[in-house]
Amino acid sequence: MDAVVVGAGPNGLAGAVTLARAGLKVRVYERDERAGGGAATRELTLPGFAHDVCSAVHPLAFASQFFDAFRLRERVEFATPAVSFAQPLDGGRAGVAYRDLDATANGLGRDGRAYARLMRPLAERATHVAEFTGSTLLRIPRHPLTVARFGLSAAEQGTPLWNLRFRGEAAPALLTGVAAHSILAQPSLAGAGAGLTLTAYAHAEGWPIPVGGSQAIIDALVDDLRAHGGELVTGHDVTSLDELDDARVALLDVTPRALVRMAGGRMPARYRRALSRFRYGDAVAKVDFALSEPVPWTHAEVRRTGTVHVGGTRAEMAFAENEVHGGRHPERPYVLVSQPTLFDPSRAPAGAHTLWAYTHVPAGSTVDRREAVTAQIERFAPGFRDTIVAVGSRTAAEVAAHNPNYVAGDIAAGAPDLRQLLRRPTLSADPWRTPLPGVYLATASASPGPGVHGLAGWHAARSALRHEFGVREAPDLSPGGGAS
The missing domain is CATH 3.50.50.60 (FAD/NAD(P)-binding domain)
Structure with missing residues (x-):
């Protein structure tokens, strides 16, 4: 061999x-x-309901140099929502990140121009961003100007200066919702880098969902x-x-x-x-839902996206993530949600839906977070509880037991x-x-x-x-x- x-x-x-x-x-x-x-994709709640065990939405499927060489898009069918991700806020408001950067900026009111100035140089050079973030950072970059612009943006959004360019709540919440994917304290340079990278992909080719x-x-x-x-x-x-x-x-x-x-x-x-x-870092607790109907989000555009970052304002999410980093379970956690059956009905029986959710917890946590996750979604989607048919939940310790690479529940x-x-x-x-x-x-x-x-x-x-x-x-x- x-x-x-x-x-x-x-x-x-x-x-x-x-x-x-x-x-x-x-x-x-x-x-x-x-x-x-x-x-992996498995039946985690009821027969006929297909749930992604870990990753669910795949911006890197279109950005990865490996998958580009492998021609993944010729082998797998993807659905790419027009709304890449959304951030519901109290009072029926939301920040909405469309694939179209101009449409996103138009929806952000007085912060629209500032958001576009931050993201346009990276979104227009998303392939350059993918190239230097897709290998060891010790290599000499082929596109140093893009790297410099990226570094300056990360230095702004990864430090206490992160609110200087913004006046409202929606735009900074959009950015922090993505940065929090990193499971790091907020703000942080690495978290900002991850968030800017994924947001650039959202406005370049979108956040695709594999059919099936x-x-x-x-x-x-x-x-x-x-x-x-x-x-x-x-x-x-x-x-x-x-x-x-x-x-x-x-x-x-x-x-x-x-x-x-x-x-x-x-x-x-x-x-x-x-x-x-x-x-090894902080961990995740996973909650999967089988639903009788789509989530009744208060804001209509949140019902059109594959990915929802649930946690309120930038300040609320930063507090929740920093609580986790300090070894605590926040009462109102940051929750990462995917609603794939809006775009791929094959994953559930006719008329039904699957809902995928993660929340962050301290490493090795044995706390079941299904109620905290459910309450956060209900906060922005009154009536959500009435749609739930079944729930599958894993603590961080159970996530680690399922996959030894996830030490103490650290999926990174x-x-x-x-x-x-x-x-x-x-x-x-x-x-x-x-x-x-x-x-x-x-x-x-x-x-x-x-x-x-x-x-x-x-x-x-x-x-x-x-x-x-x-x-x-x-x-x-x-x-x-x-x-x-």
């Missing part, structure tokens, strides 16, 4: 596909009974792997590198903590110490703060390569970090091809291309 990949999530499969396209014999091991990882669920992305990767001679072995938990000795290369979609355990005495002491300093597989974006998991221009012969990290714990983009696996595979096989040209990943 030329190569073995451990983990059949987006990163592991991206690495496996890249190696298989280069003509290598590849086998993937997955501890679960079905591939998916962070992009996130599993459709995984299935496309698995199909391509098999079409090029690769194997997928499910229900197989690899616990030691000793099990992989027959392979010339091992790509591991695992955390640094798991790598230390798997390597045992093989790992050099210096690298072990470096990995032991890798920090490592705190994505500024220091750990530079040292992910170590300070290196090639952070995917380990000092263990033939062993590479293909995980969200490595650059460029969390998200369904496949980039960590792609970069790890390309590094392995260079160093282990002398292959410097990236293989053709397009449909019909590559070795077979």
Whole structure:
């Protein structure tokens, strides 16, 4: 066997596909009974209701260099709402982020021009933004002016100066609702960077939803792997590198903590110490709803979007996120909501709907947050409780038990703060390569970090091809291309 990949999530499969396209014999091991990882879709409430287990909406599917090379949009059907995301506010108000930046600005009143001035340079250069945020930040950027503009914007929105350009509540709430995806204290430089990146994508090509669920992305990767001679072995938990000795290369979609355990005495002491300093962040609690009808949001435009950030004003969300960062469970939490069946009715029985929700909690939390999440949605959608048919809820501890890469419920597989974006998991221009012969990290714990983009696996595979096989040209990943 030329190569073995451990983990059949987006990163592991991206690495496996890249190696298989280069003509290598590849086998993937997955501890679960079905591939998916962070992009799995399962029945979590009632039969016939398909819920995304982790990721649900995929702006990175259109921005990722790997998925662009893989031609994901030719393999998977996506629905892209005209309203990328929305932020309901009390009194029936809302901030609404349309794909059309001008329409968004027009809806923000006196803050519209300020919002457009902030976002237009990044949205118009979204491919440049994707390029430099999609790899290790230690590399020299090809578009330094875009990077400089991005850095200045992040410095503004990631510090206490973040309200200087705004006068109302809707525009800053829109930005903080996206920045809070990072599960970091607010404001923060890394949180602002993540928020600006995702908001730029929202106004460039939108936030797409895969028809059939996130599993459709995984299935496309698995199909391509098999079409090029690769194997997928499910229900197989690899616990030691000793099990992989027959392979010339091992790509591991695992955390640094798991790598230390798997390597045992093989790992050099210096690298072990470096990995032991890798920090894991705050966590999520997940709540899934089966509904009899769509959520009755007070603001009509919130009923037209795939993604809703529920938490009120910028100040309210910052307070809630900072409570979590301090080890507490806020009474009024920030809640990230996806309503996919508005655009993909195949995920529920006729007339019914699924609703996906996350809220942030301290690492390792065992607190069930279904009531707090329900109350926050009800706050902006009176009558929501009456639509609920069934609820599936997981605490952070249960999220971690389901997927060991989510240490203590950290779905980012490592705190994505500024220091750990530079040292992910170590300070290196090639952070995917380990000092263990033939062993590479293909995980969200490595650059460029969390998200369904496949980039960590792609970069790890390309590094392995260079160093282990002398292959410097990236293989053709397009449909019909590559070795077979």
